[in-house]
Amino acid sequence: xxxxxxxxxxxxxxxxxxxxxxxxxxxxxxxxxxxxxxxxxxxxxxxxxxxxxxxxxxxxxxxxxxxxxxxxxxxxxxxxxxxxxxxxxxxxxxxxxxxxxxxxxxxxxxxxxxxxxxxxxxxxxxxxxxxxxxxxxxxxxxxxxxxxxxxxxxxxxxxxxxxxxxxxxxxxxxxxxxxxxxxxxxxxxxxxxxxxxxxxxxxxxxxxxxxxxxxxxxxxxxxxxxxxxxxxxxxxxxxxxxxxxxxxxxxxxxxxxxxxxxxxxxxxx
Numbered sequence: 001x002x003x004x005x006x007x008x009x010x011x012x013x014x015x016x017x018x019x020x021x022x023x024x025x026x027x028x029x030x031x032x033x034x035x036x037x038x039x040x041x042x043x044x045x046x047x048x049x050x051x052x053x054x055x056x057x058x059x060x061x062x063x064x065x066x067x068x069x070x071x072x073x074x075x076x077x078x079x080x081x082x083x084x085x086x087x088x089x090x091x092x093x094x095x096x097x098x099x100x101x102x103x104x105x106x107x108x109x110x111x112x113x114x115x116x117x118x119x120x121x122x123x124x125x126x127x128x129x130x131x132x133x134x135x136x137x138x139x140x141x142x143x144x145x146x147x148x149x150x151x152x153x154x155x156x157x158x159x160x161x162x163x164x165x166x167x168x169x170x171x172x173x174x175x176x177x178x179x180x181x182x183x184x185x186x187x188x189x190x191x192x193x194x195x196x197x198x199x200x201x202x203x204x205x206x207x208x209x210x211x212x213x214x215x216x217x218x219x220x221x222x223x224x225x226x227x228x229x230x231x232x233x234x235x236x237x238x239x240x241x242x243x244x245x246x247x248x249x250x251x252x253x254x255x256x257x258x259x260x261x262x263x264x265x266x267x268x269x
Contacts, residue, residue, distance in 0.1 A: 054250040054260075057105075076130065078108050079137045083161050085128045086153060094153045096128050098257040099198035099227035104134045106227070106252060106261055114225070116140040118168075119193040122217060124175060124210075125200040126150075129157040132170060135196065141168045143192075145175030178209030181216050192217060195224040201238045202231060211241055214264075218246065224264040229257060 076083045088094035117139035123132045132144035155172045195217050218224050246264035253260050
């Protein structure tokens with residue numbers, strides 16, 4: 001049930017960073033208005049999921065321009081702390097995407113609603129680590145996870161931005177969606193208060209494994225916060241599948257970035 005509540009990059013990456021994907025570009029050139037299945041045609045259907053409109057927000061410019069010899073370092077400010085993020089053009093997971101900015105901003109602005117202090121937080125698909133770093137600053141016990149090839153940059157960013165702060169020491173671990181969950185994260189040992197995910201849904205082949213991973217970690221009492229830029233038909237199909245399994249609420253929308261922020265919890269029998 002879904003309700004609504006109150007620098008250069010390679011060409012492919014650059015198009016997505018600019019808000020245009022290959023599917024959207026093809027759509028502009030080839031699709032007619034009746035048969036097009038791109039994400040823009042699904043905006044009205046997502047609005048029909050609840051009777052009330054979610055909060056409409058704009059991603060603030062928390063990015064801080066700096067004169068630096070390194071094009072791959074970005075400076076942000078959240079919760080009164082300057083955060084320096086090193087990006088990599090080698091992997092999609094090593095770039096700061098709009099969903100990470102949206103969720104970081106929302107966590108900062110809604111600390112009473114989502115109090116992370118001394119809570120156990122797992123981020124899946126942590127990427128550059130920005131959201132995990134913000135969660136650490138807000139006082140959480142954070143485990144940041146991603147694919148093996150992303151972990152070096154993820155670990156660097158988290159260590160650099162948390163090592164001299166009075167906070168719980170974050171952990172960085174490998175997590176391949178749907179693989180080895182029972183062995184690496186046995187339910188008898190690992191229980192998380194919050195699962196965080198940003199821009200983990202896009203045009204890739206592991207969406208079923210991602211959903212299975214969310215189901216595995218979301219137990220009674222766990223809150224899943226997922227922010228995503230909606231680009232493809234498959235993004236909305238994933239949203240529908242999520243709503244068929246969890247109690248799902250659209251907390252906020254960021255129309256200028258096509259980002260939706262959702263909360264999901266396990267259904268009570």
